[in-house]
Amino acid sequence: MRDLMGMMAKAKELQQKMQDAQAELDQVEVEGVSGGGVVTVRLSAKGDLRGLKLDPSLLRPDDAEILEDLIVAAHADARKKAEAAMQDKMQGLTAGLPIPPGMKLF
16 A cells, blocks of 8 residues: 555656646747758747748748748757757656656657
């Protein structure tokens, strides 16, 4: 019975740590770039779009399709970095827990 109580206490502690980590991740920002830096996307580590910067040279009507592709590429770059930041944070929290490989908690 004591083991069950200990496990429940650890689960509650882990839950609180994960809530704290989620709050921290909302404050972490990453940048993704494309086109050699002409498009920059800024995301929170949770994937929320925070900002977009475009080089003025891209603001020509004839280049709309290229600009759209560059924005998508910059977003993908930022998203990848955000996921890496989240994994790094969660890895520290779940160290030592018997979690099956590939299982995501978020």
